[in-house]
Amino acid sequence: xxxxxxxxxxxxxxxKFGLVNKQGEIIAEGSCKxxxxxxxxxxxxxxMLNVEEARAKLPEHKLMGVGVxxxxxxxxRGTIEEAxxxxxxxxxxxxxxxxxxxxxxxxxxxxxxxAAAIGEMTFGSAKGMKDFIVFTxxxxxxxxxxxxxxxxxxxxxxxxxxxxxxxxxxxxxCGCGRKGxxxxxxxxxxxxxxxxxxLADYMCDSELRxxxxxxxxxxxxxxxxxxxxxxxxQAFEYTGRVFGMKLADTVVHFSPEAIFLFGxxxxxxxxxxKPAKYHMEDNMLRNFKGKVKLLVSGLQNKNAAVLGASSLAxxxxxKN
Amino acid sequence: xxxxxxxxxxxxxxxKFGLVNKQGEIIAEGSCKxxxxxxxxxxxxxxMLNVEEARAKLPEHKLMGVGVxxxxxxxxRGTIEEAxxxxxxxxxxxxxxxxxxxxxxxxxxxxxxxAAAIGEMTFGSAKGMKDFIVFTxxxxxxxxxxxxxxxxxxxxxxxxxxxxxxxxxxxxxCGCGRKGxxxxxxxxxxxxxxxxxxLADYMCDSELRxxxxxxxxxxxxxxxxxxxxxxxxQAFEYTGRVFGMKLADTVVHFSPEAIFLFGxxxxxxxxxxKPAKYHMEDNMLRNFKGKVKLLVSGLQNKNAAVLGASSLAxxxxxKN
Numbered sequence: 001x002x003x004x005x006x007x008x009x010x011x012x013x014x015x016k017f018g019l020v021n022k023q024g025e026i027i028a029e030g031s032c033k034x035x036x037x038x039x040x041x042x043x044x045x046x047x048m049l050n051v052e053e054a055r056a057k058l059p060e061h062k063l064m065g066v067g068v069x070x071x072x073x074x075x076x077r078g079t080i081e082e083a084x085x086x087x088x089x090x091x092x093x094x095x096x097x098x099x100x101x102x103x104x105x106x107x108x109x110x111x112x113x114x115a116a117a118i119g120e121m122t123f124g125s126a127k128g129m130k131d132f133i134v135f136t137x138x139x140x141x142x143x144x145x146x147x148x149x150x151x152x153x154x155x156x157x158x159x160x161x162x163x164x165x166x167x168x169x170x171x172x173x174c175g176c177g178r179k180g181x182x183x184x185x186x187x188x189x190x191x192x193x194x195x196x197x198x199l200a201d202y203m204c205d206s207e208l209r210x211x212x213x214x215x216x217x218x219x220x221x222x223x224x225x226x227x228x229x230x231x232x233x234q235a236f237e238y239t240g241r242v243f244g245m246k247l248a249d250t251v252v253h254f255s256p257e258a259i260f261l262f263g264x265x266x267x268x269x270x271x272x273x274k275p276a277k278y279h280m281e282d283n284m285l286r287n288f289k290g291k292v293k294l295l296v297s298g299l300q301n302k303n304a305a306v307l308g309a310s311s312l313a314x315x316x317x318x319k320n
Numbered sequence: 321x322x323x324x325x326x327x328x329x330x331x332x333x334x335x336k337f338g339l340v341n342k343q344g345e346i347i348a349e350g351s352c353k354x355x356x357x358x359x360x361x362x363x364x365x366x367x368m369l370n371v372e373e374a375r376a377k378l379p380e381h382k383l384m385g386v387g388v389x390x391x392x393x394x395x396x397r398g399t400i401e402e403a404x405x406x407x408x409x410x411x412x413x414x415x416x417x418x419x420x421x422x423x424x425x426x427x428x429x430x431x432x433x434x435a436a437a438i439g440e441m442t443f444g445s446a447k448g449m450k451d452f453i454v455f456t457x458x459x460x461x462x463x464x465x466x467x468x469x470x471x472x473x474x475x476x477x478x479x480x481x482x483x484x485x486x487x488x489x490x491x492x493x494c495g496c497g498r499k500g501x502x503x504x505x506x507x508x509x510x511x512x513x514x515x516x517x518x519l520a521d522y523m524c525d526s527e528l529r530x531x532x533x534x535x536x537x538x539x540x541x542x543x544x545x546x547x548x549x550x551x552x553x554q555a556f557e558y559t560g561r562v563f564g565m566k567l568a569d570t571v572v573h574f575s576p577e578a579i580f581l582f583g584x585x586x587x588x589x590x591x592x593x594k595p596a597k598y599h600m601e602d603n604m605l606r607n608f609k610g611k612v613k614l615l616v617s618g619l620q621n622k623n624a625a626v627l628g629a630s631s632l633a634x635x636x637x638x639k640n
Contacts, residue, residue, distance in 0.1 A: 152574060164605045
């Protein structure tokens with residue numbers, strides 16, 4: 001009988017889930033809306049109907065555990081707390097309420113970037129590594145940090161918010177209420193802002209001049225850069241420079257073996273990686289120069305969020 | 321028969337050592353010069369003569385292990401590598417050569433700030449804490465980081481160099497060859513530079529106007545601040561502001577339970593702690609506000625370097 005775990009990725013708009021075996025193969029998957037359920041219990045009950053439907057179609061199997069990746073997820077408490085991009089305000093006791101559905105098995109929750117890090121370690125390119133960092137470049141910038149083989153959760157479970165370190169004290173306003181955070185530059189939203197800055201700075205043609213701020217997406221900028229659009233390429237250069245300078249600081253904190261990048265913007269390839277590498281090395285403290293690998297995630301363009309969430313459960317099961 | 325470990329603190333000018341029991345009491349101590357021995361073996365043999373002399377005076381005891389704190393110490397390799405303030409160039413195989421003197425016992429080496437962190441955890445105010453950071457404010461700025469109950473050494477053993485993170489891209493030149501590193505502001509050398517900047521900016525009287533740059537010390541600035549000297553107090557205010565802003569960034573990486581400060585400058589008390597706390601909180605990401613304690617090290621004004629070094633050995637012995 002096949003052993004499976006349930007991996008749940010709670011996104012701002014949709015929730016995806018998968019039933020995943022120990023080898024990281026998604027045997028069945030599904031999704032439902034996250035938005036549109038002001039009451040958390042209603043959302044959970046709908047999600048669980050979908051999960052039951054998917055399980056019913058599978059041959060006989062044994063469910064071993066559940067892993068959840070969620071914005072503002074707290075590993076210690078199994079909660080989602082003060083997530084600005086979800087409808088549920090305050091603290092959502094996610095794992096506690098999941099117990100009504102899944103008794104007698106581990107249920108683990110953490111934030112999406114930490115789940116990505118554990119996914120990278122379990123199913124991706126960080127197998128066997130004890131010290132590495134995963135950056136997820138989505139709407140915001142997430143980071144999952146592994147040191148001594150363990151994810152750093154910190155005293156209150158919210159460690160690893162490198163997206164909210166300072167780049168420029170007089171810089172861009174951030175959703176967190178402060179100014180100049182890394183994610184206001186390095187994220188899909190950040191590069192949008194950079195494109196608009198460059199469209200103001202330069203006079204040259206660009207296919208992006210016809211697109212409104214609201215319509216512009218990280219995907220469009222990536223495609224434009226790959227097609228040779230100067231503004232889009234310069235936006236990646238700018239993003240890579242800011243990112244690379246910050247990575248030099250990240251390295252002196254953790255001395256990672258590798259840094260993995262994940263997310264849509266990473267599909268721009270060298271347009272992002274080359275300036276990021278260059279400026280990381282250029283700003284690096286001498287004894288770290290040339291030592292740290294900057295790599296694309298081994299889960300890039302896979303269903304990494306679901307794999308990451310499921311790896312949480314597999315990791316927990318491996319402890320016992 | 322009393323069980324003791326030998327703790328060795330290798331400083332740029334002097335080396336101190338102590339024979340320390342499990343309770344953190346220094347039963348015997350001594351010191352010798354670090355400078356003046358171009359050949360490492362000569363230094364070591366002189367140091368060991370001093371240790372033997374100290375041991376000979378003690379009642380019967382059993383030596384259980386040796387711990388060494390040293391600048392640019394590498395935990396994994398037991399080496400001192402490329403230390404700019406020591407006479408020995410390249411890589412010094414410290415623990416390997418110590419084995420000639422101490423067979424069949426653990427010999428552990430790490431850098432001084434990591435030793436301070438383990439000392440804080442073993443004999444100081446971080447007992448029972450799993451996530452905390454120690455900053456040592458000396459000539460430079462060292463940091464020892466503990467997450468999940470373990471010191472972060474990183475892939476190559478040199479993690480925890482927060483003194484070399486960026487504060488100001490157009491800032492002060494640093495001994496490391498780059499610009500704007502935290503330790504060019506927050507350290508004994510950093511506050512000296514700040515005093516000189518303020519003596520240039522302001523016209524007011526100050527007892528420090530009669531002191532040359534070469535003669536000025538962190539101790540003199542601390543004493544002047546405690547006596548009410550405006551320039552000295554402003555220098556601490558400036559140092560605390562820069563430090564506090566950076567601490568807000570440190571917190572989002574690690575989510576520590578507490579941050580401990582150690583070193584001569586910390587004797588200025590609230591002149592340093594108040595602005596550091598204020599600006600840490602003022603720049604903190606919302607979900608960390610009010611959660612992180614900023615404290616004076618529990619080993620402040622004790623022989624912390626020797627206690628830290630000895631705690632390395634006790635910690636290793638506890639593993640077995």
